[in-house]
Amino acid sequence: MSRPDLLQRLAASTAERERTQLLRRLRTVEHADGPWLEIGGRRLLSFCSNDYLGLARHPQLIDALVRAAREEGVGSASAHLICGHRAEHAELEEALAVWTGRERALLFSTGYMANLGVLQALLGPGDVCVQDKLNHACLLDGAKLSGAELKRYPHADVAAAGRQLDARPDAVALLATDGVFSMDGDVAPLRELAALCADAQATLMVDDAHGFGVLGPHGSGTVNAAGLGQHQVPVLMATLGKALGCAGAFVAGPAALIEGLLQFARPYIYTTAMPPALAAAALEAVQLAQTETWRRAKLAALITRFRRGAGELGLPLLASSSAIQPLLLGSAAATFAAAQALERHGLLVTAIRAPTVPAGQARLRITLSAAHETAHVDQLLGALESLHWPGHSG
Ligand SMILES: *Cc1c(COP(=O)(O)O)cnc(C)c1O
Numbered sequence: 001m002s003r004p005d006l007l008q009r010l011a012a013s014t015a016e017r018e019r020t021q022l023l024r025r026l027r028t029v030e031h032a033d034g035p036w037l038e039i040g041g042r043r044l045l046s047f048c049s050n051d052y053l054g055l056a057r058h059p060q061l062i063d064a065l066v067r068a069a070r071e072e073g074v075g076s077a078s079a080h081l082i083c084g085h086r087a088e089h090a091e092l093e094e095a096l097a098v099w100t101g102r103e104r105a106l107l108f109s110t111g112y113m114a115n116l117g118v119l120q121a122l123l124g125p126g127d128v129c130v131q132d133k134l135n136h137a138c139l140l141d142g143a144k145l146s147g148a149e150l151k152r153y154p155h156a157d158v159a160a161a162g163r164q165l166d167a168r169p170d171a172v173a174l175l176a177t178d179g180v181f182s183m184d185g186d187v188a189p190l191r192e193l194a195a196l197c198a199d200a201q202a203t204l205m206v207d208d209a210h211g212f213g214v215l216g217p218h219g220s221g222t223v224n225a226a227g228l229g230q231h232q233v234p235v236l237m238a239t240l241g242k243a244l245g246c247a248g249a250f251v252a253g254p255a256a257l258i259e260g261l262l263q264f265a266r267p268y269i270y271t272t273a274m275p276p277a278l279a280a281a282a283l284e285a286v287q288l289a290q291t292e293t294w295r296r297a298k299l300a301a302l303i304t305r306f307r308r309g310a311g312e313l314g315l316p317l318l319a320s321s322s323a324i325q326p327l328l329l330g331s332a333a334a335t336f337a338a339a340q341a342l343e344r345h346g347l348l349v350t351a352i353r354a355p356t357v358p359a360g361q362a363r364l365r366i367t368l369s370a371a372h373e374t375a376h377v378d379q380l381l382g383a384l385e386s387l388h389w390p391g392h393s394g
């Protein structure tokens with residue numbers, strides 16, 4: 001027998017990553033206090049969390065979680081369709097539908113599962129799924145799982161998306177895009193994509209993980225910011241683990257969509273419902289995100305301050321007006337070195353490298369939050385100024 005050994009092959013792949021300086025390392029955060037993280041006994045100011053509104057530590061969220069856990073216990077003890085669907089879930093779904101202006105909403109345990117569930121329920125072999133090349137990994141994985149033909153168009157290229165739809169005029173078609181792109185921070189051309197889909201009789205799906213809570217009227221997301229209703233964007237997905245400071249996700253849309261997902265979305269059906277206390281905390285977050293409007297105003301001011309400062313320093317900013325403000329360095333080694341240098345200054349910024357982004361497009365992914373103060377942004381700019389930038393004298 002000469003069957004190759006599976007674990008040996010895996011170890012070789014891991015070693016190859018290490019050799020090319022692309023190895024991912026798991027770090028344990030010993031304590032989190034807003035944007036401050038304690039790692040290895042050191043207190044670091046973090047610019048890599050997705051807690052954009054600073055809600056994760058909000059006392060009202062914590063109270064809601066504790067109160068519901070006291071009354072209802074910790075685990076939901078079952079899948080939604082068995083006996084795990086509690087009043088907390090139902091109330092949260094109702095609030096999410098109202099906020100997003102959709103007929104109904106359905107909770108999933110994670111955003112990853114929501115996207116797998118939607119794509120696998122809606123699509124099958126013979127169908128076509130057209131996606132932006134920079135879409136989140138779980139949208140791509142969902143399309144693969146569905147068995148549909150996956151076509152990826154160059155980033156934000158609506159004409160290319162149109163050609164891909166035209167190539168399969170008779171197939172059932174879904175066009176899926178991120179609302180805000182997670183590694184670039186820019187917003188998808190949603191109005192143009194909606195017009196294309198209307199024209200080509202394709203269904204439009206938007207994953208608004210990074211726009212929900214942050215952009216649009218009352219933070220209701222990029223789709224509402226673009227003035228698109230349920231008719232133009234029938235499938236809206238967003239997460240509760242980013243701006244809402246909790247965990248979990250939901251899909252919102254017409255009642256027929258939600259009813260169908262409940263029947264056919266396997267990652268919804270065959271998994272334990274999220275803890276009811278978490279749903280209670282998320283409901284509190286839904287209310288706070290809408291009413292504490294100062295959080296979005298503060299975040300916007302911090303974004304403006306960072307972009308102005310980084311622009312003055314000549315740093316390689318991308319065209320992003322969102323809380324995601326990457327600095328494009330290109331080389332993986334240079335990006336890793338920059339992240340390490342920032343850490344020596346007491347700042348935590350993640351180096352994003354291939355395969356999360358295309359090779360040669362490594363970047364520092366800086367994220368800002370309403371939990372930051374002006375002085376924090378200035379501290380980051382000061383540390384960035386002291387780094388050596390290719391093509392700069394300083
Ligand atoms: C984070 C993210 C997800 C996954 O959501 P989780 O709840 O973390 O599983 C999906 N899509 C996008 C665009 C994301 O950024």
